[in-house]
Structure formats: C-alpha cells, structure tokens
Amino acid sequence: MNQQEFMHSLHRELEQLPHDERKEIMADYQQHFLVYLRQGKTEEETASLLGTPKNIARLYKAEYRVKQAELESSAHNILHAVGAVLSLGMFNLLMVLGPFLGMVGALMALFCTGAAVSLTGVILFAGSLVSIFQPGAVDLPAALSSNTLTLAATLFMSVGFAAMGLLFIIGDYYLGRIFYRGTLRYLRFHIRLSRKEDPHA
Amino acid sequence: MPDERKMKRLIIWLIAIIFVSFSLAVILFISSGDNWFISDLPFLDNVRHIPL
Numbered sequence: 001m002n003q004q005e006f007m008h009s010l011h012r013e014l015e016q017l018p019h020d021e022r023k024e025i026m027a028d029y030q031q032h033f034l035v036y037l038r039q040g041k042t043e044e045e046t047a048s049l050l051g052t053p054k055n056i057a058r059l060y061k062a063e064y065r066v067k068q069a070e071l072e073s074s075a076h077n078i079l080h081a082v083g084a085v086l087s088l089g090m091f092n093l094l095m096v097l098g099p100f101l102g103m104v105g106a107l108m109a110l111f112c113t114g115a116a117v118s119l120t121g122v123i124l125f126a127g128s129l130v131s132i133f134q135p136g137a138v139d140l141p142a143a144l145s146s147n148t149l150t151l152a153a154t155l156f157m158s159v160g161f162a163a164m165g166l167l168f169i170i171g172d173y174y175l176g177r178i179f180y181r182g183t184l185r186y187l188r189f190h191i192r193l194s195r196k197e198d199p200h201a
Numbered sequence: 202m203p204d205e206r207k208m209k210r211l212i213i214w215l216i217a218i219i220f221v222s223f224s225l226a227v228i229l230f231i232s233s234g235d236n237w238f239i240s241d242l243p244f245l246d247n248v249r250h251i252p253l
Contacts, residue, residue: 149233153228156223170208
C-alpha cells in the first residue's frame with residue numbers, strides 16, 4: 001500500500017468523525033509519512049509500519065465515542081462508546097462486555113426491586129385504606145387486617161414500603177452515575193492499552 | 202432529575218418517612234393485641250394485653 005492508498009483508505013475509515021478531527025488525524029499521518037520517507041524508508045514500508053488504516057480508525061473512533069460520552073451523559077453515548085472499544089479486539093470483547101453487562105444487569109435488578117417494593121407499598125396502602133372505611137371490601141390477609149389497629153399499622157407499613165422503594169430507585173440512580181463514570185475510565189484504560197500496541201496512533 | 206440540593210432534601214425526607222412510618226407500624230402492631238407480629242415474642246407477654 002503506497003502513501004496515497006493509505007491516506008485515502010484512512011480518510012474513508014474515519015468518515016464517522018467530525019471534519020476537524022479527521023483533518024487533524026490526516027495531517028498527523030501525513031507527517032508520519034514525511035518523517036519515515038526522510039529516514040529513507042519507502043512508502044510501502046512506512047504504511048506497514050504505521051499499521052492498517054482500519055485499526056487506526058477504530059482506535060480514533062473509540063476515543064471519539066468515549067469523549068462524546070464524557071461530554072454528554074446518555075445511555076446512547078455510553079453504548080456507542082462500549083461498542084467502539086469492543087471493536088478494538090477480542091481481548092476487549094471479553095474484558096469489557098462481560099463486566100459491563102453484569103453491572104447493567106445488577107443496576108436493572110436493583111431498579112426493579114425498588115419499583116416492586118414501592119408498588120407493594122402503594123397497593124397495600126390503597127387496600128388498607130379501603131379496608132378501614134369499608135371492612136371486607138378488600139381481601140387483605142387476616143394478619144394485616146384483624147382489627148382497626150392492625151389495619152392502621154399496615155397503612156403506616158405500606159407508606160414505609162413506598163418510601164423505601166423510592167429510596168432504592170434514587171440509590172440506583174446514584175450507583176448508575178458512579179457506574180457510568182467508572183465505565184468511561186475503564187474504556188479509557190483499554191484504549192490506552194491498545195495505543196501501546198500501536199504507538200503511532 | 203432535580204438538582205443535588207433538592208435530591209438531598211428528598212432523601213432525608215424519605216428516610217424520615219421510613220423511620221416514622223415503620224416505628225408507628227411496630228407500635229400499632231404491638232398495641233393491637235395478640236397477632237402474628239408479637240405471638241412469637243414471649244418476653245412481650247405483658248405488652249400484648251395493653252388495655253386500649
């Protein structure tokens with residue numbers, strides 16, 4: 001692959017990046033070619049020393065996606081960033097996808113737990129409230145509705161459950177934020193590792 | 202999501218609600234007499250029959 005083919009291929013691979021960023025990368029590689037050619041290397045040798053345009057572009061795309069996810073926190077951006085880092089190699093597929101899916105699963109489970117506890121509270125509240133004013137209208141377990149005081153206790157317990165579920169969901173939100181930042185740092189670490197393998201990028 | 206200060210206030214309120222409501226629930230369950238909640242607590246025999 002000569003210089004023109006290399007640069008053309010790299011330009012095509014970097015199509016998803018913004019124009020300015022792409023221009024900067026292209027200028028960098030132009031510079032690499034100049035330096036190597038001055039050292040007496042041929043265009044083909046230089047191209048093989050620099051690596052394949054596809055791999056170079058993957059690294060830059062991953063870096064761009066992570067930067068985007070840092071600038072604007074959203075599920076869409078983090079998914080794109082993870083996807084871009086996964087494309088860097090099989091090692092990343094194992095070391096990034098596994099922990100990421102595990103953490104997402106745990107966060108979703110915690111959210112569902114919170115929602116379930118909250119919903120239980122709301123339903124129990126409605127049931128015990130109706131039972132106080134119209135005994136027998138709702139089929140509550142005897143242990144929760146044997147007399148008015150037990151019903152009142154159930155009513156307060158249900159309020160506690162609803163609040164506890166909400167607290168779970170808020171806790172999940174904060175954990176999600178920590179997880180988001182942690183994931184980005186972890187992705188950066190993997191990009192740095194890939195960079196070490198490809199020092200020109 | 203609301204800002205940090207509002208969130209902190211909301212969390213404090215929720216903790217207070219949980220504490221108060223569960224405390225009241227326990228008190229009411231105990232004072233409601235012989236039920237599942239206190240039937241297995243022999244040391245509460247004297248509490249179980251509080252005349253109300």
